[in-house]
Amino acid sequence: MSLQGDAPELEDHKAFLEDFSPDGEGEAYQTVFRTLDRLRAVPARDPQAKAAQRSAFLAQAQSFKEAVSPRRGRRLKGWTETVHKERSPMKVLLRTGLALTVALVGTVTTALASQDSLPQQALYPVKLITEDLRLAMTSEPQQEFDLLVGFAGERTHEMATLAQGGQDVPLDVALRLEQHLRLALQEASRLQNPELNLALERILLMAQAELQILKGAQPQPDGNFSTGAPALQMAEQSWTQAAIDAGAPPPPETCCPAGPGAGPGGNEGQPQPPGGEPHGPAQPGG
Amino acid sequence: MDDVERSWLARARRFDPRALGEIYDAFNPALFRYGCRLLGDTHASEDLVSETFYRLLVALRSGGGPQRYLRAYLFRVAHNLAMDRHRKDRFTALDLDLSDLQLAAPDDPSLQAEESLLQSRARSALWQLTSDQRQVILLKYYEGLDNDEVAAALDKPVGAVKALQHRAVNALRRILSPAEHQTELTP
Numbered sequence: 001m002s003l004q005g006d007a008p009e010l011e012d013h014k015a016f017l018e019d020f021s022p023d024g025e026g027e028a029y030q031t032v033f034r035t036l037d038r039l040r041a042v043p044a045r046d047p048q049a050k051a052a053q054r055s056a057f058l059a060q061a062q063s064f065k066e067a068v069s070p071r072r073g074r075r076l077k078g079w080t081e082t083v084h085k086e087r088s089p090m091k092v093l094l095r096t097g098l099a100l101t102v103a104l105v106g107t108v109t110t111a112l113a114s115q116d117s118l119p120q121q122a123l124y125p126v127k128l129i130t131e132d133l134r135l136a137m138t139s140e141p142q143q144e145f146d147l148l149v150g151f152a153g154e155r156t157h158e159m160a161t162l163a164q165g166g167q168d169v170p171l172d173v174a175l176r177l178e179q180h181l182r183l184a185l186q187e188a189s190r191l192q193n194p195e196l197n198l199a200l201e202r203i204l205l206m207a208q209a210e211l212q213i214l215k216g217a218q219p220q221p222d223g224n225f226s227t228g229a230p231a232l233q234m235a236e237q238s239w240t241q242a243a244i245d246a247g248a249p250p251p252p253e254t255c256c257p258a259g260p261g262a263g264p265g266g267n268e269g270q271p272q273p274p275g276g277e278p279h280g281p282a283q284p285g286g
Numbered sequence: 287m288d289d290v291e292r293s294w295l296a297r298a299r300r301f302d303p304r305a306l307g308e309i310y311d312a313f314n315p316a317l318f319r320y321g322c323r324l325l326g327d328t329h330a331s332e333d334l335v336s337e338t339f340y341r342l343l344v345a346l347r348s349g350g351g352p353q354r355y356l357r358a359y360l361f362r363v364a365h366n367l368a369m370d371r372h373r374k375d376r377f378t379a380l381d382l383d384l385s386d387l388q389l390a391a392p393d394d395p396s397l398q399a400e401e402s403l404l405q406s407r408a409r410s411a412l413w414q415l416t417s418d419q420r421q422v423i424l425l426k427y428y429e430g431l432d433n434d435e436v437a438a439a440l441d442k443p444v445g446a447v448k449a450l451q452h453r454a455v456n457a458l459r460r461i462l463s464p465a466e467h468q469t470e471l472t473p
Contacts (some may be wrong), residue, residue: 029455029459031459031462031463032455032458032459032462035404035407035408035411035458035462036408036412036423036427036428036458038401038404038405038407038408039322039323039405039408039409039412039428040428042318042319042322042323042331043322043328045315045318045328045332049332050314053314053332053335053336054307054310054311054314056336057306057310057336057339057340057343058303058306058307058310060340060343061301061303061306061343062301062303064301064343064344064346064347065300065301
């Protein structure tokens, strides 16, 4: 087998070594170059095969020349030269899908994580936005009512947690609670019996429970709300008013202006449960 | 060479048969050597040459292809094809085809086998390099391309070529040195 003689000869690899400065002993590099030199010479080609291949190449070129009309213009690809990379549509699609999936998972995770947050915490605005979105996506009066009373309970729970932890309770939370209860009563007014009665009864029962929670969150042993907790006071008023709107008898302070003798204690300020009412639940919003 | 290549390219875009013939004659031996060194098989190397020139025609037909460095472009196409071929063949058993060897002592079977082993070892070492390192060795060490052409073939800045060359040789040293002491077969 003869050797092909047209391989370039690089004497002592000078051209290659011009750019190469070895680390350490030279003998190891000589071994590298001796090994590489085993591949320097290659077998000679079959001249007939080579000629046939050349003819095939030129014939192919001729067929291309005949088959293709001149291009009118070239594809705009300046941007690919700028970024040095042409992106395949599939890769772009996959990357976009991946980005959307990550964003969706991140959003859902954040929304879920925010559900236990309290006012003045970083994720609390996310919690409120989530609630607003859920409300906006609901159109049935019964479902909206369920959501709103649930949110009202959540606001009460937040205020009680803050107060028991010795933290300030923002007034915004109480305002939002008042708004939830007002909207809940409006939604209840759109219901027909027996759903209407059930909704009002639910507000009454919730009012009882939530007022107890608010009382328990008070730092004062006498159960009165201090002036330092106006939000709690406002929340209590909201629940009491909601209970009255739902059909509970007004507390003594409401019907009889509070005098010096009207002290705290007993069931004062608490709505009566609907079971023993002589009159049915009042229509709210009237 | 640069001006010649540009002239060839301008004519090749019009599918001038004379220019295409000159291009083929100028570069097919180097591409064949390139294939032999990487693949170690003359038939595969012939296929590599054919496919590389076919890809050139397809690129020219679609208005693409090289703008300046024709030789570097052809080597890059050939390297990609060789990589594809190597991936397909990597799990097939190695067989020593003595008829494909280029030997100093063609009549001595034992020397043929020894030479085959050394060539396989060198080829295996080349395949253990990264793609860019391997191309630097093949183009600069064996074919004597200058840094500009190697950079064009790799689509990298010229400054990166020297660093790649340095790393390639050091990597080969690490790959070859341990076994070199154990199985030194060179005379």
